[in-house]
Amino acid sequence: MANLNINGKTINVEVEDDTPLLWAIRENVGLTGTKYGCGIAQCGACTVHIDGVAMRSCGVTVSEAVGKQITTIEGLGANGALHKVQLAWIANDVPQCGYCQSGMIMAVAALLKEKPKPTDDDINEAITNICRCGTFQQVREAIHAAANV
């Protein structure tokens, strides 16, 4: 049993301490926007923010997440408005199947917080999520668009 702070709310989840945060979020909290892709922190589909840092939630246990501020794709926007990355994603029609995009958007939102005007090299270094549809061209364009809002 653990108290998790997710999207600004404290939520009590009845899981073992070593449960990956990903599965606590999906199955115990019921927020399914965070996706399972590999379970070994390779693909990035499960990326969330933990204390503002983009982390792969399949590789973080519930006990490690206790006491931290966790943000999922559902909580990225504020006051009922979408985050600028989400708006840029819509404006640039980025997603194809869309399955990896929650994680991609979370990774990009964290990058822009750290580097508000990232260069292509910054993007290449920070964004390591897998997209099997191959949306990288639109992802790159949308990152620059969001940075220039």
Added chain:
Amino acid sequence: MNQHVMPKLNRRVFVIGAAAAGAGLALGLDIPFGGPTVVRAADGSPEINAWVVIRPDDTVVIRIARSEMGQGTLTGLAQLVAEELECDWSKVTTEYPTPGQSVARKRVWGDFSTGGSRGIRTSQDYVRKGGATARMMLIQAAANEWKVPSSECTASNSVITHAPSGRTTTYGKVVEAAAKLEPPTDVKLKDPKDWKVAGKGLKRLDTADKTTGAMIYGIDVKLPGMLNAAIKDCPVFGGKVKSYDDAKIASMKGVKKVVKVGDTAVAVVADTWWHAKTALEALPIVWDEGDNAKVSSDSIAKWLAEGLDNAQPAYVGNQNGDAKAAIAGAARKIEAVYNYPYQNHATMEPMNATALYTADKCEVWCGTQNGEAAFAATLEASGLPAEKCEVHKLMLGGGFGRRGMTDYVRQAVAIAKQMPGTPIKLLWSREEDMAHGKYHPVTQCKLTGAFDADNNLVALHYRLSGQSILFSVRPEALQSGMDPAAFQGVAQTGEAAIGYSVPNLLVEHSMRNPHVPPGFWRGVNVNHNAIYMECFMDELAQAAGQDPLEFRRKLMGKHPKHLAVLNAVAEKIGWGKPAPQGVYRGIAQVMGYGSYVAGAAEISVTDGSKIKVHRIVASTDPGYIVNPAQVERQIAGSFVYGLSALFYGGCTVKDGRIEQTNFDTYNSMRINEMPKVEAVMVPSGGFWGGVGEPTIGVAAPAVLNAYFAATGKRIRSIPLRNQNITFA
């Protein structure tokens, strides 16, 4: 190793399954377009016909039978209907009819299958007619109300106007009357040059929910009282479960039940999937692996290599002249052997399906590329008749051909059947997904070219050895044993025809079917055939001392559409002009899925093993383009898929099972490795080709030919990681 177990289907299901799989072209014009009996949508709004429902507030609901898996077909098909309907695009929404509804209505929505780049091209005719018919009925209803000839009325943006009197009305106001009219029989479709909605790069209709986490994929299904299942199928294909010790995990957290799934798999059902997976990993299972456990990549390669020997039997797929005699008598010949490995689709969302079985109903929720095939699988696995089964289609987290198969649906139903009344969500781990793919087939190819004394190519012998997909998944499509699809891209005629004329040509296939199950992997047989042919064309050009582009052009005089796309990429990339210092170019072309495509790459190579791809140019002639923005994305995505397979892919077999287990051993390109793809779309009209797949064929050979230009070294074996070549 050449033994293969045919799929066992009872007759009733076979008929439905076969119809679902292959009847696309047979449907066409027989699809009815409404009638005097008004059919109503769930909210009570009338259907004008199966494709169009209009609500009183003028909302237009367009029915989409094909599946959306990222390729944009949902938006494209809606554009085609809306174009003919003359409706207000901002009021368009879409919905999937279910396969059960379609079967109950004599397959009113036609083929649900979404593969072979057919989503748009094989339904464009009848969905446009659906839109046009609805428009004519709406106009007629308004004309009847105004007591004027319908020929005096026009429709635009969901508004009907009678110009002589200046009266107007909207679709929502006349829909009830329109739905009661007899549909017209003489329906004329617009000339695509007059399109206003179709042909435009409109935004997709399914984007918003994909940016907020709200989109529901199969993996996200939640039903009251639902339990979760994790599964392990015998890692050796064809092996069986010998025994398992469920007492060992009975007390583990959340575990509800351990069930056998068919003869080959065991599933653990638990409160959460994490508990199910954790318990499954602790479950002792003894497998009867059978003789297939002796098979390895080496033994497969050896067996395929024997098939390259001309003394071995082979099916002839394309021939003219006498290639063997011409080669024997030629002034000079060159020969090369290439190979292409197994590949896993590796959809981002692993296979999953949710099933609820009761004594008198079986329902399935899943992402599927073929709703009707999933429906047939549900019937077969549940043992219930069609009227007691239903499949609810959800967004696919990638398809690429994998979700045209129904193995995961059968498994979910088989588990649910052992727990009647409880909804069961079956989810494969990534490891299970890697171990039980339907793999891109493994092949080798020996190519022999012969020149006369003046360096003219006089003969080409293309001898393919390897696995047939159809033999495994659609044996009824074989022609006297031959797999016609094996010749995709090198066929004489049809939607994947060769682009070269050679005086003496022989294209043949020695079919060898290892035990690893093959499937349609985005691009299918075009992928390896394009690599073999296009890389060897470069070898022939080099042997003849000619420029690769000029060498091809001489052979393409009778193939103007192939040549046009090749010329388009050559011009755009600047072929013949100097490349930047240290940058080298490669070029390739192929025809597949009714479309003509070409690609060119600019790369640099460091230390012979580090490749940087600087530029990619790709040209496509699919006849017509419904949404250029989505076609551009399919072209770019094809390079990511094709180059991921070239650099990082390749599934190997050891002890009868696949060795790769996850993205750490089966990697995929990231954003830093992928340049912008410059798409040159040259739709020439008069035919309808597909766009989701053909471009993959040119991705690898364009880069491999550039690699030769840079290093003087030919690469004839894939993936590149086996030769320690990777991205810079």
